[in-house]
Amino acid sequence: NKEMEGAGCMALVTNLCDYEELAKQKLPKMIYDFYAAGAEDQWTLKENRDAFSRILFRPRVLVDVSCIDMSTSILGYKISMPIMIAPTALHKMAHPEGELATARAAATAETIMIYKDRNLVQQLVQRAEMAGHKAIVLTVDAPWLGRREADAKNRFTLPQNVVLKTFEGLDQGKTDKTNGSGLAAYVANQVDRSFSWKVVREANGRVPVFIDSGFRRGTDVFKALALGASGVFIGRPVLFSLAVDGEAGVRNALRMLRDELEVTMALNGCTSVKEITRSHVVTEGDRIRSCSRSTIPTLAAKATKTRARPEGENFALPAIARRLKMVVLQPDPFLSELTSMYERSTEKGSVWVTMKRSSMKCQARLKKMAAKGEAVELRCLVRATDGKKNISTSLSAKEYLKFQASYATVLKAHMHALKKRERKDKKKAAEAEKIPEKAPKKQKKASSSKKSAGSKS
C-alpha cells in the first residue's frame, strides 16, 4: 500500500475509473464491495454506465474556445463547475479522515432522510443550518433498502472505528441503539416509507434538476447538461479516490473530471455552461424520430455519397436494414420503443412483431464469406411496426434468452389489447371467396407471412 501512496500512485491515475481499480487493491473486500456493489443482479448499476454510450455528440468547429468559463449557479449560489459530490455514507471506512477530508477537498452538501420522527428531522436540519450549510440533499430514493447480496455474502458489519455520529446529542423520542453494526437495520426502521410525491408537488417543475449515478467522464457530464440537467453528482469515485489518496485523491478526481468536461465543451464549441444545449447531442429517441420522418434509403444513399452523416443519423445501418427501411436498435431501447408502440395502440391500431433467423448480411456478402470459408453468425432478427414506425433489433444466441424474458413481460403487461390473428384471416378468406379475381394475390400474401413467426397485438 505504501508503494501506491503519493506521486507514484498519482502517475497511475489518468481517470476516475483508475481510482476504483486501485481502491479495490487497497481496501478490504468487505468494504470495497459495500461501496462498489448494487442490489441483486446489478443490472441498473451497469445500465447507468452503458446508457451514456448511446448518446452521441454533434461536435462544432470554428468557434473561439480559447477561453472557457465552467462556473454555474446552483440554488442561487455560484459554483466553479456543474459537478458536485453525491451524499454517500461512511467515508471513514475508506480513509481515517473520512468526511472531513472529502469536505476539505470540496464544500459538500449534507444529506438527510425523511425519518418517521419529524422532530428528529427538524433537529438535523437546524444542526446543518447552524454549521453554515446552505443546502441539504434530501434522500427520497431509498424507502426500502435494496437487497445488497455482496454485503450479505461478506457478512458486512461496521468496522470498530466507525460509529454513528449523526444522532448524537439529539432528542430521539423512543428510538434506542444507534451505534455499532446495527446501522443498516436501524436506519431502515427509521425511514418514512410513506413519503410520496404529494409532498413535493408544490415545486411543480420550477426546481432545477440534478442527476447522479454512473458519472465517470466529462463527456457524461456534458451529455446530462445538454439534456437539461443543472448539475451532476458523483458518488463512488469520491469514495475510491479518498481510499487511495485521502483529500489529495478527491481533489485530483474532481480536477480530472473538470478537465475532461472542459475539453468536451471546447470540442462542442461551448465557452460557457449556458451554451450547452439539447442540439449538441443525439439520443436514440432522436434517431427513431428522424428515421420515421424521412425514408432511410435516401438518407443512407446520401451518407455513402458524401461520407457525411445526415442529421440525427449517427450509426451505420446494415445493408439489409436499409433495404427493409428499418431502424436497428439495441435490445433494451427496442423494448422501450415497443412498449411505447403498445401504449399508443391501446385504444386504436395494431402492433406487428415478427421474429426470424437472420445473419443481418446481404446475399452478396454471404457469398463472399462462403467463398472465403468464413463462418456466419446466425442471429435472431426481431421487427416491430405499428404501420407508422418500423423498428428492429438483432440478437445473438447469448442475448436471446434475456430478451425473451423481457419481451414476455412487456407482452403480459399489454395482454388486454391482444387479438387473435385468425379472426381477421377468416374474414379475409370469406372476402376472397366473394371476389374470386383477387384471391391469388391474397393467398400469396398469406403464404409469405408464414415465413416468419409473427404476432399481432
Ligand SMILES: Cc1cc2nc3c(=O)[nH]c(=O)nc-3n(C[C@H](O)[C@H](O)[C@H](O)COP(=O)(O)O)c2cc1C
Ligand atoms: C456506499 C454508498 C453510500 C451511500 N449513501 C447515501 C446516503 O447516505 N444518502 C444518499 O442520499 N445517497 C447515498 N448513496 C447514493 C449516492 O448518493 C449516489 O446516488 C450513488 O452512489 C450513485 O452515484 P455514483 O454512480 O456516482 O456512485 C450512497 C451510495 C453508496 C455507493
